[in-house]
Amino acid sequence: MRMKRVVNYLAIIGLGLTIGACRDKDEENEEETVKPQVEITMDPMYDQQFLSSENVIFTTEEGYRVKLREMKVILTDLRNGNHLLSPAAIYDSKKGRTLLKVNGTSSDFGSLSFNIGVDSVLNHSDPAAFPNDHALNIVNASDMHWSWNPGYIFFKVELIADTLDDGIDNFNHPVTYHVGMDETFRSTQFTGLNWNNAGNSVEQLRLKVDLKRLLQNGNSTVDIKTEFMTHSAPAQLPLSIKLAENFKAALTSY
Amino acid sequence: MKLLPGFIGVIVLISACKKEPKIYEPTPYSLDIPSHFPDMPIPADNPMTVEGVALGRKLFYETRLSLDNTIACASCHAPSKGFSDDRTFSVGVNGTVGRRQSMALVNLGWQQFFFWDGRAKTLEEQILQPVPDPTEMHLQWKEAQKRLENDLEYKRLFVKAFGTQFIDSTYVAKAIAQFLRTMISANSKYDVMYKYANNMQLTPSEYQIYQTVSIQEWAGYDLFQSLNGADCFHCHNGALMQVQRYSNNGLDATFSDLGRGAVTGNTSDNGTFKIPSLRNIEFTAPYMHDGRFSTLDEVINHYSHQIKISPTIDPMIEFAFQGGVQLDANEKSLLKAFLLTMTDHSFFTNPAFSDPN
Incomplete structure (x- = not known):
């Protein structure tokens, strides 16, 4: 009698475990709930004009016709308040507008802060030592790194311009701004964030870099005809510092 | 008879827990990454194994991957020439001349795109292209697969590397990619x-x-x-x-x-x-x-x-x-x-x- 009871208990436990073991699979098959996400994007613009491809032409205040060839930016220490979102991210105009995408909702966000560039300690450390998925790893940073000294290129803006107002397309004036060195490191913060519903449970915070502001920020102007190149070498550093200040002002949410 | 439900339960329980028998156990390959290099990103679906690397090395020098059995990967990427080709354009089967210079194979594990025009995004994808290319090895992958499957040595090596006797282009590419990832140059x-x-x-x-x-x-x-x-x-x-x-x-x-x-x-x-x-x-x-x-x-x-x-x-x-x-x-x-x-x-x-x- 006792034996029979034990065996029956075993049977019940066995079936229970078997069903339990199968439950996970059943649950996997259930439709997964889409987790809400927030996405931070970046767009190069000239005033209100989106520079969505390398063939879009904008006209500067001086009447120069210009195309954006490439814009890349390294942002570090991206934070929502005190909460670290990502140690580093690279925006690359050739690779799409998403800068960062994380789980959460806009209500979780109080503010957004980050550095434009890399602080002096990281800037001169071994670029091969970062983990593979870190934006500052030399494989990911690639052409955004010069060498251990001077370190990373914090942002680059490359334009090609037609500076002759003669009605003939002749985009032959390259403009190259490669801004880096510790002196051009800047930090910025956004509050009162304006989130947009992008559908699919994604809320977007859209940042833009307004090239109009990059070239003219109050009294701080850059004439692409004469100030057309910096690689942040010592003699070029004043232009790089001016561009770093203007870039910070040009970077806004919209 | 009354004990039957109990036995069935126990059997169900045991069979539910039984693990699939392991088919093969390849040996993980440990890459020796130079101290001044970043870690090498390895694709999750092609982990490095000793057996995979050995197979890839053999395939890299395998002329049967070309239509007339004359050309291997190494023909246009020769060790003595920096794993490149000293001809302006490499010559494929039947003397067909290519249109670009053969790229040197070095530190490929860190590359983010392949070919002069970047048309392949992964090393595995790159390796798939020269075999059927009419200007290179000019052999359909189905035929290449048949040739390798007719070779008992290769069947054995594929089992050791990937746990399968079924040879297809994907496995060939994976094996060669593993071998190429070992080709690290950092001693100059x-x-x-x-x-x-x-x-x-x-x-x-x-x-x-x-x-x-x-x-x-x-x-x-x-x-x-x-x-x-x-x-x-x-x-x-x-x-x-x-x-x-x-x-x-x-x-x-x-x-x-x-x-x-x-x-x-x-x-x-x-x-x-x-x-x-x-x-x-x-x-x-x-x-x-x-x-x-x-x-x-x-x-x-x-x-x-x-x-x-x-x-x-x-x-x-x-x-x-x-x-x-x-x-x-x-x-x-x-x-x-x-x-x-x-x-x-x-x-x-x-x-x-x-x-x-």
Whole structure:
């Protein structure tokens, strides 16, 4: 009698475990709930004009016709308040507008802060030592790194311009701004964030870099005809510092 | 009879817990990553194994992967030529001539795109292309698969590497990719100079090499890194001696080969090509995507005086408007001395990379 009871208990436990073991699979098959996400994007613009491809032409205040060839930016220490979102991210105009995408909702966000560039300690450390998925790893940073000294290129803006107002397309004036060195490191913060519903449970915070502001920020102007190149070498550093200040002002949410 | 439900329950329980028998247990391959290199990203679906690498090495030298059994991967990527080809254009089966210079195979595990025009995004994807290409090995993968399956040795090696006797192009590509990822070159004089210049610790043997670096080689290094010197570092930099992007380096004013532009259809990519590593450049002539330069002197002359302006010229070529960086004879000689420091003899002669057949 006792034996029979034990065996029956075993049977019940066995079936229970078997069903339990199968439950996970059943649950996997259930439709997964889409987790809400927030996405931070970046767009190069000239005033209100989106520079969505390398063939879009904008006209500067001086009447120069210009195309954006490439814009890349390294942002570090991206934070929502005190909460670290990502140690580093690279925006690359050739690779799409998403800068960062994380789980959460806009209500979780109080503010957004980050550095434009890399602080002096990281800037001169071994670029091969970062983990593979870190934006500052030399494989990911690639052409955004010069060498251990001077370190990373914090942002680059490359334009090609037609500076002759003669009605003939002749985009032959390259403009190259490669801004880096510790002196051009800047930090910025956004509050009162304006989130947009992008559908699919994604809320977007859209940042833009307004090239109009990059070239003219109050009294701080850059004439692409004469100030057309910096690689942040010592003699070029004043232009790089001016561009770093203007870039910070040009970077806004919209 | 009354005990039956209990027994059934126990049997169900046991069978639910029974694990699938393991078919194969490949040995993990441990890559020896140089101290000044980043970790190598390995694709999750193609982990490195000793058996996979051994199979890949054999396949790399396998001529049966070509239509007439004459050409292997190594035919156009020969160890003695820096895993490149000294012909301007490689010759495929039946003498068919290709249209671009064979790229040197080095440190491929860190590359983010492949071919001069970047049309392959992964190493595995790249390896799939030369076999059926009519200008290269010109063999349909189905036929290649049949040939390998008829070879008992290969069947055994595929079982050991991937746990399957079924051979297809995917497994072939995975095996060769594993082998190619082991081909790390980081043992040149330049590596020692790079580590020294960046305050990295040198081993005793590296210190000995450091003491042999000549004044001319250091002067060439400075020129290479200088904006107002040879200005090479925008494209050739770091431990890999390259940056990973495309560039129009001023070879032509108009393009007979659109390069990256033919892949993207974007006119702003016309005439741009993948920037190659300069490692072992002493042995990888001829140079450029079309092999137009036979010697390093010709290459240096190009960047000094022969840059041609076109709408997509790389803006990094700062002195393009005057034809180049205008190096004088002495500077050219110093730059060449530095370029020769990138030779890694141990790489070509490494027995682990030689033909096992």
